[in-house]
Amino acid sequence: MRHGRGLAATALLIGWVLVATCVYPTEHDSSVHVSLRALKILLRGADSTAKATAWQIVAPGDSQKIPNVTFVWSSSDPTVATVDQTGHVVGVNSGKAIIRAAARNFDAAALPGVDTLRVSAPLEVDSVRPKIVKYGEKLTIYGVGVDSIFLASLAGVNLIHVPFSDSVFKVGTARARFWVPPPATTDSLFFLGFSGGQGVFNFVHGDTTKVIERDIYEPNDTIPSAIDLDGPRPFPVTNTALDSLLFFNPALAFETLKRGQTTGADWYNFTQAETRSLTIILTAPQIAGTFSTFLTDSLGWNGAAKTYFIGKNSWTFGPGSHSCHGARFSPSEGAADSTIVAFKNLPLGALDGIAVYATAGRYGLGVIAGYQSELPADAHEDDNSCNAADLRDTIPAPFRDTLTIENPHDVDWIRFHYTSGALGTSAQFRLHALPGTNPDSLKDLDLYVMNVPAPGDTAVKLVLADTAAGSDVNRTISLATGDYYLVVVDFAGTTTTYELCVGTVDLLGAGFCNTSFPSPPAASSRGAPLRVKPRISGRPAAPLLRSRR
Template sequence: MTVRVVALSLVSGAAFACLFPTDRSGEVTVQMDPLPALFLKDTVQLSGRVVDENGADVPNAEIQFASQDSSVVLVTSDGRLLAVGVGNTNVTATAISFDGSQPAVLPVVVHGLLEVDSIRPKAVRFGDTVAIYGVGLEPDSLFSVTLGGAELPIFQFTPQDPDAPDRFGTLTLWAKPPADRFSTVSVLGFRGGVVHPDTVLVFQFDVFEPNDTVPADLGDLPLGYANPGLAFEQIRRDVVVAADWYTFTNTTAQDRTIIVGGEDVGAEIFQVFLTNGLSWDGVAFDYTLRAGSWTIGPELYICDGLTMTRFGAPFQPSQLPFPISVLALGDLPAGTYHILAPFVAAPKPNAYGLLIANGYLSFRARDVAEENDYCDVAKPLATGTSAAQLSIDNPQDVDWFEFSVPAGGQTVAFSAVSPDTLVDIDLYIIRDFRPLSLTVVDLSVDFGTPETLSAFLPQGSYFLLVVDFAGIPGIYTLSATFTAPPAGVAPVRAAPSPAQVELRRLKEQLVRERRDARLRRFLPRATRR
């Protein structure tokens, strides 16, 4: 930065002799104009004036400037200053030809290009914000900011002068795991690096604890909610389950997207479930679902408070784990919703982020059938023959459809075909016996695409559940055909080919190997009865 001010004109010694026929230099004082904040490599033009005992300017007086520490600032005799080092010093201004005059002394502070002056607060929880005050903290110039080795996400940056963001400013960040209990802040950027000596006390739990058996109520979220600094903590002795539980409220129907995940946690650490009715049973020490509620989550799809069954035993569709949970819901009705994230505790807290956004965010474009991610909003399938291009818009997405079979029964044939060979869609036909039960009567769980399912069904109400097994978003075409069997002819279902039998066996083996005891902890006991 270069600042120029007008210097005073110079006169000869003869002129001074005329002005002051006798030596009155002891009554003369030199004054220096203040300087703006100085930073390394800045240049400025010093200025000042000579005044008499009455404060009046002495005309044509000459001033000579000097630096008391040339390692901090260099100053030419005519007042050209160059900041060459970080530190404190004084600049002096002397009136020439007035040996008895009082010189001016101006303290000078030269700031570095990257400095941390202070940090507030001195004690934080995970998910709190930390404010760093200093120089050169604009995010575009930084490589990283860490607290106890944990790289901190940026919340906001506020420059003191919007026209000079590389100077003084406040950088606000999220505190997050795995910062140690006593941590220091380190900043690394294009202009160098700095470690601030002050210690920050980091409590080893996040801002919502305890929220395992009592939910943290986020309330109405007209602007959404985001916090990337939350923690899956170590389990306290008085905790019987490891889970984080949140609630939020829609005052009106609106699109919502819920994202839970982190760089260092995956599906082996946590799962996420969304429901419209959840409570904690202090007697059974377990979560319970409200009657009539629905649940969305990997391998846990509850409809009207009922768990699916197959051959009389509880049943859930199989899905491979995915390291991040993304759930986009269109026109989510007014009401209170519960987010439950059971997790496996580790020796040190694991960081994760929670985003509840307004709007529909997805890997794939929203298809014509959305919203149909839970049974309450299942879309009807037309009788006869129909086809529609749909999408698995996010990993572990499911699509619910409903249909009815008239008296006499019908043969139904479904086909789900994707142009992406990595997509693996499974089909489940569910008999709707509500309020008594939901029974899986047939399924197709072949590897890859296409997926076909044909069955003769008696009169009744049914769901078709389309499940993303592989966690890979993609488009698919769903075809459905309903035909009545010819009179007097019993319908016969074609037997699967040997190749289909082997592929299904391999897929079932993959699912069994994955369902170890650790992952089973993610399902509330009430759903396994």
């Protein structure tokens, strides 16, 4: 019995040694290493449990997990993070600490597992880049929880958040981006966010952002900034309206004028390699009435004369400047706080846009792929210029149609052919704004008729100009047989549909345009007294766009 018990004990001892050899390969401790699952970032006051695993290298590139291993845990800085012998970690203060796990019962040759743990506040800014920015440039904020920042400012000027630009990285940090608009100046960034169930605000101490007080496209007064509309778009695919933006920057600057200067200019040259509809928007509501925006298919700068000029056959679109085949046409228009111009099927090539200003301030500029308008486009679009009207059929008079002022301060051009009638007849032109969203008292349409410019003409030759207040026209004139342009100008900047008629009328008043044409609204329905339209004077840009002959 005793001998049997001895054999059994011997067998048990041998088995234990074999198992221990498998679990604790002390003769090969250098082949043992420990890995830790990274905790990334731990918020102050929060806790987590670290997980360690022991491995034995059995061949190059091949390791096997060692079961039943206990670990000795330690923290390099208990004032930042503590860890107990079960791997329970607690964040104490912001900073970094190395959490270490060593396999128990192995000698020093066995490699412990280490994890550099960051302890952070719920919202903690690490850096703001770049250190030097211009207006219209993006400022990127890096740190923990910065994607929760909803307000950031420099010297009391709020920055503009860039949509769909926030990112959270795998390591637990994040980034947020903001445009820097004028009049921001050099300062430490102030931010306000919401994290951990509470509002968080602070300054980024010791990290000043220097602001150069001009935008990223300067200088672009006499040489245009090139904008490739076929280049990368300003936003990733978002399945929102932002996907239609070809160019967008809401934080550009009309810079402070130098001493002795009365006006400044920002000039852009847009190019596209395909025919498509485009909408160009420039807005600066804080300085409304102090700038004018012009578009043209050809713009240059004469350094000797210090003036801008357009091509011999060019068109322009802008307040007081609607040149036709290079000939100047300067209708009166009211002041606007923004520019919205939509083109249908704009040909490939270049389009120049220039904003001439008298007051420094912030503006936004955007180019949209597609025709965007306040009211749906009528069948005559695109008719923003006489050159565009030439691409459509010349309409024989008499004709009658309903058209639309799709955006504020829109202009409609129609090329028509008039055949002089019998003796005693005259050409008749009628216009009437139809009821719509905007009250009649806000509508103010002007009607012009002009000859088709001949080569060498520096200005258009008007044969009719009805600029009386209101949106009802009934005029007769003697008109020779030939081609003409009819132009309807939205003086007031109020969108509306309107009916237009061109025909002949005899001495008794019988004619094509006098049959069931809408009657003008009663004077009491206008809601405001008729006014005399002032001639726009002192606009900074009208004399700058000259035709080169």
